[in-house]
Amino acid sequence: MHQRIPRSLRFRFFAALGGLLLCAIAALASISAWLIFPALQAEERATVKRELDRVERSFELDQQQLHSQVRDWAHWDDTYRFIQGEYPRYADVNFSQEMFEDMRYQLMAFFTASGDVHFLAGINPVTGDYQTCRAPIDDCSWMTPWVTNMQTAIAENRTDQSSIYPDRPPAIMASSPILRTDKSGTAVGWLFKTRSLDDDWLAFMEVYTGLPITLNLSKETISISDVFSFSGNTVFAERYFPTSSSLSSVSLGVGIELNRTSYLTSLTTFRYVLLWTAGLMIMVIALVLLLLEKIVLKPLRLLTQFTQQVGIDGADAHGLTKRNDEIGLLARTFQEQFACQQQLNAELLKLSTHDALTGLPNRRLYDQRLETAFSDAVSTPSELAVMMLDIDHFKLYNDHYGHQQGDECLQQVAGAFNSIATKFNFLIARTGGEEFSAILPGASPDSAKGIGEQLTRVIDQLQLPHATSPVKPYVTVSVGIATLKDSKSPSPSAIMSTADQALYLAKAAGRHQVVLFTPPKASNTLSAQNTPL
Numbered sequence: 001m002h003q004r005i006p007r008s009l010r011f012r013f014f015a016a017l018g019g020l021l022l023c024a025i026a027a028l029a030s031i032s033a034w035l036i037f038p039a040l041q042a043e044e045r046a047t048v049k050r051e052l053d054r055v056e057r058s059f060e061l062d063q064q065q066l067h068s069q070v071r072d073w074a075h076w077d078d079t080y081r082f083i084q085g086e087y088p089r090y091a092d093v094n095f096s097q098e099m100f101e102d103m104r105y106q107l108m109a110f111f112t113a114s115g116d117v118h119f120l121a122g123i124n125p126v127t128g129d130y131q132t133c134r135a136p137i138d139d140c141s142w143m144t145p146w147v148t149n150m151q152t153a154i155a156e157n158r159t160d161q162s163s164i165y166p167d168r169p170p171a172i173m174a175s176s177p178i179l180r181t182d183k184s185g186t187a188v189g190w191l192f193k194t195r196s197l198d199d200d201w202l203a204f205m206e207v208y209t210g211l212p213i214t215l216n217l218s219k220e221t222i223s224i225s226d227v228f229s230f231s232g233n234t235v236f237a238e239r240y241f242p243t244s245s246s247l248s249s250v251s252l253g254v255g256i257e258l259n260r261t262s263y264l265t266s267l268t269t270f271r272y273v274l275l276w277t278a279g280l281m282i283m284v285i286a287l288v289l290l291l292l293e294k295i296v297l298k299p300l301r302l303l304t305q306f307t308q309q310v311g312i313d314g315a316d317a318h319g320l321t322k323r324n325d326e327i328g329l330l331a332r333t334f335q336e337q338f339a340c341q342q343q344l345n346a347e348l349l350k351l352s353t354h355d356a357l358t359g360l361p362n363r364r365l366y367d368q369r370l371e372t373a374f375s376d377a378v379s380t381p382s383e384l385a386v387m388m389l390d391i392d393h394f395k396l397y398n399d400h401y402g403h404q405q406g407d408e409c410l411q412q413v414a415g416a417f418n419s420i421a422t423k424f425n426f427l428i429a430r431t432g433g434e435e436f437s438a439i440l441p442g443a444s445p446d447s448a449k450g451i452g453e454q455l456t457r458v459i460d461q462l463q464l465p466h467a468t469s470p471v472k473p474y475v476t477v478s479v480g481i482a483t484l485k486d487s488k489s490p491s492p493s494a495i496m497s498t499a500d501q502a503l504y505l506a507k508a509a510g511r512h513q514v515v516l517f518t519p520p521k522a523s524n525t526l527s528a529q530n531t532p533l
């Protein structure tokens with residue numbers, strides 16, 4: 001079944017503002033999801049990346065330092081002489097455990113031009129003792145993997161550089177050809193230095209960068225340089241560097257762990273802002289609706305009630321006409337229009353029910369009243385008399401005095417009739433040119449006749465001159481009266497027809513008299529009881 005959708009102003013405002021609110025909240029949610037949250041996440045990633053860049057620069061700096069230190073040592077005449085066997089006390093003079101620890105060297109390896117080991121010195125990663133050897137055997141066997149890597153680098157001509165080696169522990173290895181201090185001549189050998197990326201190195205880097213750092217060796221080749229993993233309040237990020245592994249490709253990941261406090265605080269703040277914004281929007285729209293209801297919708301409802309009840313007592317119970325706003329103006333204008341309309345209606349009603357010349361009720365009103373009086377008399381039942389009155393020889397009056405004076409005569413006759421009608425409380429109307437009719441509810445034949453006589457008398461008393469009247473030298477009237485009982489089949493038209501017959505008899509009998517219709521006797525002849533005046 002078709003259900004009627006409410007279309008009131010209130011419904012429309014609620015629907016429109018509710019829709020607006022939903023759109024605004026959806027827009028807010030979309031902007032948050034597609035713009036603001038991704039921007040916050042990108043900002044967090046950029047911050048983490050900056051920290052990784054800082055760690056990478058520190059790492060590279062450490063490698064460059066090691067390389068420049070190797071070069072310093074390799075391009076030194078003492079070293080040049082040492083590799084050629086001309087400076088046997090070189091190691092005793094220059095090397096010590098303290099020097100290795102201070103410089104954070106794990107191993108220093110000297111190779112001849114043919115790539116053979118000349119001298120090895122380093123700190124045993126297991127015992128922590130300083131050791132020197134001529135070959136990586138016995139106590140110095142821990143040096144073997146690195147010496148092998150170094151000899152491979154010499155064989156592949158990968159010297160004079162700094163690289164990362166993924167041995168255990170992973171290490172930075174820097175090398176340089178051994179030359180004179182003035183760098184003249186050809187290389188007489190190679191010098192290698194390694195720095196282990198062990199716990200001490202991590203501790204050093206932590207102090208240097210201010211970040212906790214971890215190392216992770218991956219056997220796979222990592223294609224992306226940075227890997228992020230977010231968990232709760234922390235983010236773990238790793239940057240992978242290629243290593244010089246002789247066996248397979250291995251990557252070294254340098255990782256940092258950062259606190260996400262800044263991001264999470266921004267997120268929480270933004271969520272609060274979102275919630276407050278949504279809450280404020282709801283509050284503003286609720287306030288707008290409330291004000292709308294109070295300022296516009298309720299007064300409009302009252303105005304509607306007022307327009308429906310205007311003219312009735314208490315219609316302006318809410319004092320709308322006393323308001324100083326548009327509602328008050330509308331209410332006052334409507335009230336004035338209504339009063340004007342009522343006046344016009346009354347005038348129209350009077351025009352349609354009264355005679356313009358005499359001001360007496362006209363035939364239309366007379367017929368309506370006769371219908372009502374007739375119904376009342378029949379239903380009660382009660383008596384009812386009607387009367388027809390006609391000015392005698394009015395044509396002669398018009399002919400003699402003119403139509404204008406004829407009108408004035410009609411007005412005076414009507415006024416006189418009306419004074420009697422008011423006195424006895426009955427209706428008298430102008431139902432034709434110079435013809436009048438009266439309804440006398442409850443009047444007996446005798447009282448009706450008495451009133452008829454009073455009406456003719458009051459016209460006589462006017463003494464309106466009628467020089468050409470064969471009846472009297474002044475204006476006179478004839479009256480015909482009929483009662484409800486006079487008709488065999490009573491009806492309003494039948495009773496009026498009977499009164500007309502009585503008037504005819506009055507005229508026929510010489511005018512200026514009242515004739516009460518008398519029902520025909522058995523002889524069926526029409527007769528009347530008249531009263532010549």
Ligand SMILES: Nc1nc2c(ncn2[C@@H]2O[C@H](COP(=O)(O)OP(=O)(O)OP(=O)(O)O)[C@@H](O)[C@H]2O)c(=O)[nH]1
Pocket residue numbers: 390391392393394395396398402403404405406407410432433434507511
């Ligand atoms: N001045 C004026 N005359 C009117 C008006 N209405 C009707 N008459 C005149 O009233 C006269 C009526 O004449 P009749 O019907 O012949 O009757 P009468 O001369 O009164 O004669 P009886 O009725 O037989 O006594 C006519 O001359 C109409 O012109 C009116 O409004 N003003």
